[in-house]
Amino acid sequence: MKPLIVEIEALTKIYQSKLRVVAVDGIDLELKQGEIFGLLGPNGAGKTTTISIATTRTLPTSGTVRVAGIDVVKHPAHARRHIGVVPQFNTLDRSLTVYENLYFHCRYFGFSHLNARSRSMQLLDQFLLAERKGVYPGQLSGGLAQRLQIARAIAHRPTVLFLDEPSAGLDPQSRLAMWSAVEGLRKEGITVLLTTHYMEEADSLSDRVAIIDHGRVLALGTPEKLKTTFGAQTLFDLKLKTHEALEPLLATLNARPDVTSAEATADGLRVIAPTSDGLLPDLVQAATGFGLRDLAITEPSLETVFIQLTGRDLRE
C-alpha cells in the first residue's frame, strides 16, 4: 500500500468575529503518495481554509492534519520542510530576480550555496524560465509568474505540493502550460493537492476529486467514479420568451420516465435526464410554444455531478 502523505481528520474551522462563519465543517481526507488530488467547490466552500490549515498558516478550531506523518499544528516548522505552496496570489519576492527567488528559497531550506545554485538552474530549465533569470517578478506575465511560483514551491523537494486555484487569472494558453507543469510533477513523484472551481481542471488533472461545499465533503472518488455513482446526467437549459403557465409543461416532463427532473429557472427551465436520446426533439417541440430562444446542453461531467449534489452552479 502506498503511504499516506496528507491525513486530514475531522477538521473544522469556525471564524468567530461579528458573524460566526463555519468555513470548514468536519472534513476528512487522505492523500496517497504520488497522487494528484483535486478539491473542487465554489468560492467560499472552504477549499482555501483547508489548504491554509494544512500549510500551517491557519490554526484549526478542531481536528488534525498530518503531513508526512507530522502534525502541522504541533510541529509547524518541521512540517513545512515537507510542504510546498503555491498560494492564490503572486507572492514572489519583488526585491529579488527570478533566479534569486529560487536560489534564496533553497537557502531558506538549508541548501548549501552550490546545491542551491544547481537546483535553481535546473528549475529554470525545467520551467522554461532560463532566459528570464535576471528579470524581476514585476516584469513577468501572469503565466510566467505562476510557473515561477510552482518552480519555487517544489525547489526544496517537498513531499506534497499545495496549489490553491492555480489557474485563477490565467489566460487559456497559460493555463494549459500550467497543467502540463503539474502533469510533469507526477513523474517526480510529488503528491499534489489542488483546489479549483474549474471542472475541466479537476477532471483532467486529478486522480481523485473531492467535491466540497459549505465546508463539507459531498463526494469523493475518481472523476469517473463520481460521474457514474451520481448518475451521469445530461443537463438541458432552455431559454424561453414566455415564463407564464409553465406548470403543465413541467408536470408533463416530470411524468416522463426518461426525465430525472424538470424545474423552472429565471430564464426558462432546466431539465435533467440520463440521456438526450429521444428526449431532445420532444423538448424542442414542447418548448416552441413558449418561444424557445436558446437551448444549452451540458454533457455528463463533474459539473453536472456538482449541480446535482448542491443544486447550484460552481461559478455562482
Added chain:
Amino acid sequence: MSNSGEKISRPPIRAQAGSGIYIKAFFGLYLRDLRVLMREFVTFLLRVGMQPLLFLFVFTYVLPHMAGGNPMAAGSGPGFGTVILPGLMAVAIMFSGIAAVALPLSSEFGITREIDDRVMCPLPLWAVALEKVCFSAMQSMAGALLVIPMAYYIPAVPVRADVHNWFLVALVLVLASLLAGSLGLVIGSSVSPKQIGLVFSIIVVPITFLGCVYYTWAGLGRIRWLQIVVLLNPIVYMSEGLRAAVTPSIPHMPWWAIIPALLLFTVVLGKLGLRGFRKRVLT
C-alpha cells in the same frame, strides 16, 4: 515526535534533520536581506547618513560661524557637538530600525504578501521575526558608527569623544540596536502601508525630540515634570547610554539605570512585536 506508528511508512526526509536546519534557514533569510541591502547600498547610506550630516553641518558648523551666534548654538556652548554626538547616534539607530523592519514588513504584509515564502521556511515564526530584528540591528550599528567620523570632521569645535569602556560601548550599541529593531517590528506588524507615513509624525518625531537627543537628561532638571515623563521614552536610554559610553565627560544617567531600562524596553517591545507578527501570519 510524530505519532505515525505502523500505519504510515514515512517517506524519506530529504531536508536535513535537527536544529542545524534552523541555523541554516536563519542564515538563508539573513543572506536574502543582505543581498537586497547591498543592491540598495547607496540608498542605505543616504538614508542613515543624511539626517546626522545635515544636523551636524547646520548646528555645529554653520550656526557657530554666523556673526553674533545663534541663541541655540550659543546657549549650548562649544560642547554642543559633544552633547549631540550620542544623540545623533541614537537617532541613526532608531531610524534604521524603523526603515529596515517597519517599512518593508508593512508592505510585505500588505498587498503583496511577499513575506509568505519566508514564513513558510522551516523555522518557528519567532525565529523569522528575530531574523528581521537582528538584521535591522546590524544596520542600526552601521548607522551609528557612521555618525562618529562625521562628528569628528564637520563641527567647528571638535567633538570630544572619549571612550574608556569599550565593553559598555558595545553593550549599549547592541542593546539599543535590538531595541530599535523590536520597535520596528511592533510598527511594521501593526500599521498598514497606507498609514506608515503617519507613523513618522506621531511616533518618530515626538520620540526623537523628547528623547534627550539634543540635550542631556540631567539638563532637564529645571523642568522636573518633563524629566520624569521622558523616562517612558526608550530613545532617552539610547541617547543617555551612548553618552555614558562615548562621551562620559557630559553629564549622563548611570549605567546601572540605563542597561536594565534598555533590556526591559527590548523585551517588552520584542514580545509585542512578535505577537503582532504572529497575528499577521496566522489566522
